[in-house]
Amino acid sequence: MADTFYTNAGCTLVALNPFKPVPQLYSPELMREYHAAPQPQKLKPHVFTVGEQTYRNVKSLIEPVNQSIVVSGESGAGKTWTSRCLMKFYAVVAASPASWESHKIAERIEQRILNSNPVMEAFGNACTLRNNNSSRFGKFIQLQLNRAQQMTGAAVQTYLLQKTRVACQASSERNFHIFYQICKGASEDERLQWHLPEGAAFSWLPNPERSLEEDCFEVTREAMLHLGIDTPTQNNIFKVLGQGKGRESWERCSCFLQEGGPP
């Protein structure tokens, strides 16, 4: 009721999911305010305080020591959101190189880091009963800084992807977003190539009528392009996904499942 979504519990920041947009809480101006504050912990509790404190820990030590932030909580608590927020924060604060050329390189790295989110989410997230955009995998994101604390790269390691969702979904849940994205977003030509007849229903793509903001194929394609996955490679990927939706593959999948083999 007070619109206060963060509080401290010892050294842990507790975040409450507002379940509504609160743009002023994540503006670049606020990021810079926490970044410039002499003592950010004296400002209101915020995920930017954690981000800044961690950044300063790397900076202040003579021999830099790796820093980790653990984001945990139940499904729908806001972990994905919080991780995205931290990545945006570092993209702003860890990118003020001196020369124009290095500024351009830093900008490209940031863009790639941020573009990894829609791709990971299209292929690894799905609509569940608890969360329309639920991550069905865990991830370890590593942001790499150089000695001047500028972002020079990132690596993402994923684990425990819920592969069985491809073939089995609980009622009222959906398959991975990417399948709905290609079904809804493919052009007539692509439909032919990817074996997606207009208006066809697929037994393992339940609840396609639900229209989610995550169904946007264009965003995924654009992000893939920025990550260096060119259009012919993308087409091959989507073709495999489209072909996998045929009845025969589905039957083979369910057969495997019944026999206890890999889906």
Ligand SMILES: Nc1ncnc2c1ncn2[C@@H]1O[C@H](COP(=O)(O)OP(=O)(O)OP(=O)(O)O)[C@@H](O)[C@H]1O
């Ligand atoms: N700080 C926030 N401000 C506004 N909306 C938020 C915020 N945090 C979360 N949300 C909303 O809540 C939804 C669920 O959050 P999120 O997907 O981050 O949960 P999660 O903990 O990653 O869940 P899962 O474990 O299922 O992947 C988001 O899609 C978003 O709409």
